[in-house]
Amino acid sequence: MEETLTLEDVISAAYHGSSISKPDSILKNFKETALSEMEAMGLPHKKHEEYKYTPIRKVIEKMLQTGDADNEYIPNVDVSSFVYQVEGNHLIFVNGEFRPDLSIINITDGLEITKIDESSFKEFGEVINKASDQSYNAFTAWNSAMFQNGLSIEVAKKTNPAPIFIYHFYQSESLVLSHPRILVSVESSAAVDITEKSIFTNGQVFSNNVTEVLLQQNAKMSLTKLQNHDEQSVLHDGVHVRQARDSRFDINTFSFAGKMIRNNLNISLDDENCETNMHGLYLLNGTTHVDNHTAVDHKKPHSLSNELYKGIVDGKAKAVFNGKIFVRPGAQQTNAFQSNNNVSLSEGATINTKPQLEIWADDVKCSHGCTIGQLDEEAIFYLRARGLDEVSAKAMLLNAFAEETLQNVTQEVVNSEITEMISNRLQ
Amino acid sequence: MSKDDQILEEFTSKEYEHGWSVDFEADEAPPGLNEDIIRFISAKKDEPQWLLDWRLNAFRQWKDMVEPKWPNVTYPSIDYQAIKYYSAPKQQKKPDSLDEVDPELLKTFERLGISLQEQKRLTGVAVDAVIDSVSVATTFKESLSELGIIFCSFSEAVKDHPELVKKYMGSVVPSNDNYYAALNSAVFSDGSFCYIPKGVRCPMELSTYFRINAANTGQFERTLIVAEEGSYVSYLEGCTAPMRDENQLHAAVVEIYAEKDAEVKYSTVQNWYPGDKNGKGGIYNFVTKRGICAGNHSKISWTQVETGSAVTWKYPSCILKGDHSVGEFYSVAVTNNFQQADTGTKMIHIGKNTRSRIVSKGISAGKSQNSYRGQVHVMKRAENARNFSQCDSLLMGDKCGAHTFPYIDVENKTAQVEHEATTSKIGEDQIFYCLQRGLDEESAVALIVNGFAKEVMNKLPMEFAVEAQKLLALTLEGSVG
Numbered sequence: 072m073e074e075t076l077t078l079e080d081v082i083s084a085a086y087h088g089s090s091i092s093k094p095d096s097i098l099k100n101f102k103e104t105a106l107s108e109m110e111a112m113g114l115p116h117k118k119h120e121e122y123k124y125t126p127i128r129k130v131i132e133k134m135l136q137t138g139d140a141d142n143e144y145i146p147n148v149d150v151s152s153f154v155y156q157v158e159g160n161h162l163i164f165v166n167g168e169f170r171p172d173l174s175i176i177n178i179t180d181g182l183e184i185t186k187i188d189e190s191s192f193k194e195f196g197e198v199i200n201k202a203s204d205q206s207y208n209a210f211t212a213w214n215s216a217m218f219q220n221g222l223s224i225e226v227a228k229k230t231n232p233a234p235i236f237i238y239h240f241y242q243s244e245s246l247v248l249s250h251p252r253i254l255v256s257v258e259s260s261a262a263v264d265i266t267e268k269s270i271f272t273n274g275q276v277f278s279n280n281v282t283e284v285l286l287q288q289n290a291k292m293s294l295t296k297l298q299n300h301d302e303q304s305v306l307h308d309g310v311h312v313r314q315a316r317d318s319r320f321d322i323n324t325f326s327f328a329g330k331m332i333r334n335n336l337n338i339s340l341d342d343e344n345c346e347t348n349m350h351g352l353y354l355l356n357g358t359t360h361v362d363n364h365t366a367v368d369h370k371k372p373h374s375l376s377n378e379l380y381k382g383i384v385d386g387k388a389k390a391v392f393n394g395k396i397f398v399r400p401g402a403q404q405t406n407a408f409q410s411n412n413n414v415s416l417s418e419g420a421t422i423n424t425k426p427q428l429e430i431w432a433d434d435v436k437c438s439h440g441c442t443i444g445q446l447d448e449e450a451i452f453y454l455r456a457r458g459l460d461e462v463s464a465k466a467m468l469l470n471a472f473a474e475e476t477l478q479n480v481t482q483e484v485v486n487s488e489i490t491e492m493i494s495n496r497l498q
Numbered sequence: 499m500s501k502d503d504q505i506l507e508e509f510t511s512k513e514y515e516h517g518w519s520v521d522f523e524a525d526e527a528p529p530g531l532n533e534d535i536i537r538f539i540s541a542k543k544d545e546p547q548w549l550l551d552w553r554l555n556a557f558r559q560w561k562d563m564v565e566p567k568w569p570n571v572t573y574p575s576i577d578y579q580a581i582k583y584y585s586a587p588k589q590q591k592k593p594d595s596l597d598e599v600d601p602e603l604l605k606t607f608e609r610l611g612i613s614l615q616e617q618k619r620l621t622g623v624a625v626d627a628v629i630d631s632v633s634v635a636t637t638f639k640e641s642l643s644e645l646g647i648i649f650c651s652f653s654e655a656v657k658d659h660p661e662l663v664k665k666y667m668g669s670v671v672p673s674n675d676n677y678y679a680a681l682n683s684a685v686f687s688d689g690s691f692c693y694i695p696k697g698v699r700c701p702m703e704l705s706t707y708f709r710i711n712a713a714n715t716g717q718f719e720r721t722l723i724v725a726e727e728g729s730y731v732s733y734l735e736g737c738t739a740p741m742r743d744e745n746q747l748h749a750a751v752v753e754i755y756a757e758k759d760a761e762v763k764y765s766t767v768q769n770w771y772p773g774d775k776n777g778k779g780g781i782y783n784f785v786t787k788r789g790i791c792a793g794n795h796s797k798i799s800w801t802q803v804e805t806g807s808a809v810t811w812k813y814p815s816c817i818l819k820g821d822h823s824v825g826e827f828y829s830v831a832v833t834n835n836f837q838q839a840d841t842g843t844k845m846i847h848i849g850k851n852t853r854s855r856i857v858s859k860g861i862s863a864g865k866s867q868n869s870y871r872g873q874v875h876v877m878k879r880a881e882n883a884r885n886f887s888q889c890d891s892l893l894m895g896d897k898c899g900a901h902t903f904p905y906i907d908v909e910n911k912t913a914q915v916e917h918e919a920t921t922s923k924i925g926e927d928q929i930f931y932c933l934q935r936g937l938d939e940e941s942a943v944a945l946i947v948n949g950f951a952k953e954v955m956n957k958l959p960m961e962f963a964v965e966a967q968k969l970l971a972l973t974l975e976g977s978v979g
Contacts, residue, residue: 400897413908415908415910415913418911421909423905423907425905426917428901428921429901430893432896433893433898434923436921439919443908
């Protein structure tokens, strides 16, 4: 990368140089609009308030300097080595592209799983960007310009299909720039349970994920994310949700490792009586940098949002949390609760947290709390007095601290995997 | 219209009681801002060359800065060339005693309920009165000087104690700290200076009273408080302005320097003209206040009751540099009609075992917007730092807003930081409870609001608590959400 070229120039050149920019493509208009939007907005600098603590632009620039993405490489995917041995639909992404051929899709009652590509794109022209229009940023635009073979999941009315597991598999001999795109649309009175996890084998990965969720009346969705990445990989994960009346959305985000992880969670409660539960746990060591930015926008009365993020930060890791709650004029009887608790275990660990409330309605109950502290000396003493050594006493307390964030993880196999990961880490 | 709305209506139409102005002959600079104006101000005040250089340097830095846009407030942009940067009541010579002060001036302060006459001895408050740009009178100077305490106007301090002013001015708020601090450093007209020598406990409350009188002027005063080792002082600040249709700018700087074992308590009751009920007029209050706990075991405590101003932009902060130093911030901010307040604090923990406590209570009514913005920063070597923050908001009516922006940055693992915030309205059940016990609705609300703000009110010195409570009642009585 030459000095005079900006990151946006490099991205734009990459687009025009790749096979995505076919002149006769049905996607051409959509992609070129997105590209120019990305260029106009620019990927956020460190001066950008929302990216103040997370210099992701710089990290991407550095990654692109070290080498080019190798588009010719054909990964060798052994699906059986990583899928959960449970009933359900197992959907595989390889280096950011949805691969129906590798996926295990066999229980499809009430489900329509489609690959978003040239041939199917016109079905999604209306839906794409609908959930993200208010939280649209340069990363979303970048994804729009670059994604190939996205995934659409549609859940039919009044159905409760088998659980869905999405695996992001990465393998390359050099750099991988991945732009997975997922659209989820849950029709009225339907319910769906989705788990997402990443598998790293080889290569340096920057992944710019965009997931858009549209929940119709009385729909229900639970999304669990497992972010246990390779220490070279960088993730920017945008989840954009729109909820209609009486719907419920649960999200559980577990971040364990990676070079840098940025989660943008934007939830718009468009109508009355919605419920949103956001749980998160970050358990960090080394130099991992995890940034959780969440925003819940209460637009109509009688909704409830509940947020609980917990962090255990060790080594030279850095944890950033920013939770925003907006209560718009007229959104009376809103209940919004937000809590962020952190345990700092080492000298070099840094925690930046900013729980933010913006409220324009008076008949509401909103609260937020955040704490940063250490393990209680007295609690450790209590356990040690009962014969536990210091390490197991600490592990027991931290396990108890972390456990609360697991309560909404419904898939047993995922729940026990996370539990195990937590206790392994805390040994 | 329901009864609630009626009461609300009544309250929103309440007039600002300090809205009159007095005509006295004033010595003014023409509107505009350039180096000549700064030289004019400096010459008017007979300042030494170093101070003029300091001002000019600040002005040059200011020219390169941009107005901050991050506060959660909106207002039409300010034309800095339309403001008069100097206005002083005309006086033949510096009065030696109060008897020589223009009786019109004394009457002005009496109308404000602040008697400059020595009968104030009863309440034991020494007052430095500032009208527009200039300090007009300082009481109790002699009895304070017996203890070695220097309490005088800033200009006098420049003349009589240049070494102290030179040493401490700009040491806490550098002239290029921010846009308004730079502007103030360039054009500041007067203010108060207070120096408490080693081991002295100031026997009375020191107080500055600010009054904007002239039209089209900005008020730019500077307060500098230096507390030497083991000293103690409690300082009060009050302010009012006449009702005018145009907006006026007030950009002050307050610096506090606390040495080892020193304690400074700074209380403000801010009651600038908030504008009328349609949001016309009012003061823009853009103030930089900061204290440094330079020595070990020192303590700085800020208490503020903010009821006035059209737009407030103010973050009294503490730099906790000394080990075991303590910073406190207690605030009640009330906004009504179209008022906007973006206020909070910064606690910078640098020394070991430093502690800070933040209690902020915001009350919004009418169509106002009230924001708390604060930062707690625990630096790498701040072992065992401890912070507790609480910010509660009370909303009255469905057209106002309450916002919270707390930044918490921790770089040391031994830190213990807690933050909690709630937003709510006055509960119907609370009012019902009071009504049942024979209170009318207005007194019920007053009771609940007072209870809400009590934690902060308790921190105010006696003399101020009464005034502040009155102000709070005046601004909020009867506004049932």
